[in-house]
Amino acid sequence: MRVNLLFIVAFLGFIGVVDTSIISPIIAVYAESLGASKTLAGLIAGLYSIVAIPSSIIMGMIIDKIGRKRGLIIALISDSLVFLLYLFAPNYTFLILVRILHAIFDSLIFPASIAIIGDFLMRRIGFSLATFWSFTAIAIIIASATASILVRFLGFSSIFIVLLILSSIALFIISITEIPTLYKSSIKxxxxxxxxxxxxxxxxxxxxxxxxxxxxxxxxxxxxxxxxxxxxxxxxxxxxxxxxxxxxxxxxxxxxxxxxxxxxxxxxxxxxxxxxxxxxxxxxxxxxxxxxxxxxxxxxxxxxxxxxxxxxxxxxxxxxxxxxxxxxxxxxxxxxxxxxxxxxxxxxxxxxxxxxxxxxxxxxxxxxxxxxxxxxxxxxxxxxxxxxxxx
CATH class of the missing domain: 1.20.1250.20 (MFS general substrate transporter like domains)
Known part of the structure; x- marks a missing residue:
């Protein structure tokens, strides 16, 4: 169970990074294609980080309150919906809302993953953390290499369809994986x-x-x-x-x-x-x-x-x-x-x-x-x- 859980958490690290890494290089151009000015397109590109800074802190504490598995299910369901919203965004105003939602719910994945490693994999914490970070590194390398290729040959929609599929796979895996709630606490x-x-x-x-x-x-x-x-x-x-x-x-x-x-x-x-x-x-x-x-x-x-x-x-x-x-x-x-x-x-x-x-x-x-x-x-x-x- 612990070996399987390690690779599930590592895959979560992959999912949590691959979406931002693959969207970041193309989001400004996508916003411009929806009618945004160059200045506004740049702001939309940076909006994820602006929102994710405070939401990361809040969502981390929420993970302690509601439990790791529940937090991940909420995050992955929300991310799947967000990728659909990206896909069908009618204008840049709608895209701004999507970027905000993406930042908020994506902020649940990293703290939940690290908390699971601490909860269940403490005996091999070194190897577990190293494997988690290795999967995130691989995600960055793959995303950097594929983002421009996908957009060039298949269009913007291909990016969001690929991410929707990956997020749905992660949601299914988490849903059928037993992750007992060892700790629950209030935000205080x-x-x-x-x-x-x-x-x-x-x-x-x-x-x-x-x-x-x-x-x-x-x-x-x-x-x-x-x-x-x-x-x-x-x-x-x-x-x-x-x-x-x-x-x-x-x-x-x-x-x-x-x-x-x-x-x-x-x-x-x-x-x-x-x-x-x-x-x-x-x-x-x-x-x-x-x-x-x-x-x-x-x-x-x-x-x-x-x-x-x-x-x-x-x-x-x-x-x-x-x-x-x-x-x-x-x-x-x-x-x-x-x-x-x-x-x-x-x-x-x-x-x-x-x-x-x-x-x-x-x-x-x-x-x-x-x-x-x-x-x-x-x-x-x-x-x-x-x-x-x-x-």
Whole structure:
């Protein structure tokens, strides 16, 4: 039962990420096709994160109140309906409502999944969390590769039909899977448990904010930086390749993280991940400088070594910090696992929401590459905080 449950939860991780990863690249264009202006299309694209930040926190606590299975059934039924609404959206005003509903109900999946791992898979928590995160990484890679292909050859509707099928499969699997309710608590009780463990949980919250801030900087400004050296399509593809390499590189480090924690401790794991995330920004800055100065000897087979090292070091830090940040809420008292995991999710979205637009502002006003130097500060501050936290 535990092995089956692990792969069911891992599949939930896949489902929870593949929908946003496959919709995000095309949603602005879809909104524009429904009559939205370019500005409004951009707002609709970002609306998911804006709504999901507070709803992640609330929905995490609701998971503690209503139970893991019930929360997942609500989420998957709602997601299936949402994909139908995407498919038949008559105009951009309706699409705005759909984006809000998608963000709210999608926020149930991650905290419920992490809570289930903590409830039933504690004896193999390291392997379980690593497998969960590996499935999410695979989802990102697959979604990034297939979104544009589906839209190009089959149209926007194909995206929502595929997601509807996947969500329906997940709903069926969860419906027939026995997931006993071990913990139930009021939102007040969940909040009290989070407060009691806030010292450890804050490290998870802040670390996820820091690493997702870096992700936001890359998504928000690496492409526009590279348009100074390459045509727009090539610049955009370089961002996609960078994130694909980083995501794939993270997978072995999900599994390595468990061993690092067992041998060196949780604080060491956080420190290592934060330090390497700082290095990834340094390599990105040096990469941009090498492009500015046309230092061609750093290229092998037309790939800049600094670009490659930057993506791999980012993958290293993603693997370590994703694992470590979910490890903490999975181990708190069962009645607070959903709430703690929900706040972790909220802080990750906040990192992207701040990092992406701020990096564009920094790029415009300070010049090429400076956004990566400034992106050093969030992980650096959290790294320094780890030396204040003694336990």
């Amino acid at each position: 009780q969940s909040s009290e448990i989070i407060k009691k463990n806030i010292k450890e949980l804050s490290l998870a919250f802040l670390s996820m904010f820091a690493i997702y801030y870096i992700n936001g900087v890359i998504v928000g400004s690496l492409g526009t930086t590279l348009t100074s050296f390459y045509p727009e399509r090539i610049a955009a593809s370089y961002v996609g390749y960078f994130m694909a390499i980083a995501t794939a590189s993270a997978i072995p480090f999900f599994y390595l993280s468990s061993r690092i924690i067992n041998i060196k401790g949780l604080l060491f794991s956080f420190r290592l991940g934060l330090f390497v995330s700082i290095l990834s920004n340094v390599f990105l800055y040096l990469y941009i400088i090498s492009e500015i100065n046309k230092i061609y000897y750093l290229k092998i087979a037309n790939v800049n070594i600094l670009y490659l090292i930057g993506s791999i070091t980012l993958g290293f830090s993603l693997g370590i910090l994703f694992f470590s940040s979910s490890y903490i809420p999975a181990r708190v008292n069962g009645s607070g696992r959903g709430g703690g995991s929900g706040i972790v999710q909220g802080f990750s979205l906040l990192g992207i929401a701040i990092g992406a637009p701020l990096s564009g502002f920094i790029l415009e006003h300070l010049g090429l590459g400076f956004q990566f130097l400034i992106a050093i500060f969030p992980p650096l501050v959290v790294l320094l905080l780890t030396f204040i936290i003694k336990s």
